[in-house]
Amino acid sequence: MINDSVLDTIGRTPVVRLNRIRVDNGSEILLKLESRNPAGSVKDRTALSMVLEAERDGRLKPGGTIIESSSGNTGKGLALIGAARGYRVILVTDPKAPASMVEYVSAFGAELEIVKEPDETGYQRPRLNRVHELLAATPGAFWPNQYDNPANPKIHAEQTAYEILDDVGQFDALVAAVGTGGHISGLAETLKKKLPDMVTVGVDAKGSRAFGFPYETWLMRGLGIAWKPENLQTELVDRVHLVADHEGIAASRLLARREGLLVGESAGAAVFGALHHAHDNPGSRIVAVAPDDGGNYLGESYDDEWLRAHGLGDAVAALATTELLVAAAKDPAWPSMTLEQVSRLVTSG
Incomplete structure (x- = not known):
């Protein structure tokens, strides 16, 4: 195939089954690799x-x-x-x-x-x-405003969701990181119409304010925000899972070493959330989104010295095998919650 522009190569990213990082209860985790886009991300x-x-x-x-x-x-x-x-x-x-x-x-x-x-x-x-x-x-300049631009979730509702349906067909849960709110909202909008029983799990950084929790700092990139983005349609999210830095980073590192998938920290967080969901839902088929490539993070979360300098060395090392990571996902630092539970926690302070 000859494309007229490099931009024509955006989309049609592959879905890969996780074979070694999995919960042994009949569940299945499928990872959509957005790193295969030309600039390396969703x-x-x-x-x-x-x-x-x-x-x-x-x-x-x-x-x-x-x-x-x-x-x-x-x-x-x-x-x-x-x-x-x-x-x-x-x-x-x-x-x-x-x-x-x-x-x-x-x-x-x-x-x-x-x-x-x-x-x-x-x-x-x-x-x-x-x-x-x-x-x-700068007269005439254009500001994309990725947090509030409806063209952000729109492309995922009209394109990415249908790619998943074409490649996967029926499945039980979508797990996606929350940053601008774009890809999780756009995907859920279409997928919930086609698969009414599908559960949407929003994975967010502990400390993010996207769902109204108090602000705290976090280290993972690619998820978390200091306010609620307009693009985040919370009514399309069934469960919220706050992932700690060491959980998401440990998962991304293991994806490289056990599955041959060099992905970013938000992908690690999504997989950790998918493992947690798999523990609670035996036999389920789960699609998780890997938003970007791990090359951005080789000097950071993939580097042992960087982890030690940021106080994460021991915590990540404690999840350094598949068995330890999968076990940790069964009893994570913050288990997933329904939106009603989130609302009660936020209201109570």
């Missing part, structure tokens, strides 16, 4: 959807400028798309952005604005403030 779909929508309604003109806040995959996707379609791309990020991300987007010609002063919840809000300053100074 955000390629999101970025292209937002850009195409803006082109159609005139918010983004030929040769225009795209300005977005990102410390990772959305920035990579936008940098690739900008190069392929002739747009100037300005990415607002912070000193914690991985060097691999900075080098990647720079290779495509994207410009970087570094926000150096965090607020009480980190860098996300200060980065957005800088985006607004740049928009005011």
Whole structure:
């Protein structure tokens, strides 16, 4: 097959069965590998959807400028798309952005604005403030606004969900990480119509405020947020599983060593959540989404020295075998909860 553009290669990512990291009760975990997109993540779909929508309604003109806040995959996707379609791309990020991300987007010609002063919840809000300053100074610039842009969940409702249905058919549960809320909401919107009994499990970082819990810091990338994103349709989420840093990171490391799958930390969190769901639902067929590639994290969560420096060395080492990880998923730090249970906990403080 000859594609007219690299952007035509976005989508149609494979689904892989986990063979060695599993619960031995007749359950099955299937992992959709979004790292097979050209810029390495599920955000390629999101970025292209937002850009195409803006082109159609005139918010983004030929040769225009795209300005977005990102410390990772959305920035990579936008940098690739900008190069392929002739747009100037300005990415607002912070000193914690991985060097691999900075080098990647720079290779495509994207410009970087570094926000150096965090607020009480980190860098996300200060980065957005800088985006607004740049928009005011750049007439005609387009802000994708990945947290609130309906083109984000739309692409997953119209494309990604149908890929899963084509490849998998019937299954019992969807497990997906919560970041912008885009892929979990879009997938659940379509899949629940086609599979009414399917359970949606939202995996989030312990400390994220997406579902209203008190804010705390966390280390995993690719999930967690300091506020509730507009794209997150909580009514489509049946259960919420808060995953601790050591649980998600240990799972991602084992996916590389036991399954040959080099994936990011949010994929590890999703698999850990899937294992927990499998323990409670023998014989179930579970689809989990692996949002990105693990190459972004080789100098961080895949590095033993980095783990020790961040106080995670012992906790991750304690889950360093398949047997230990699977056992930990049966009794995790924070078991999954229904939305009603989440509401009661949030209300009670």
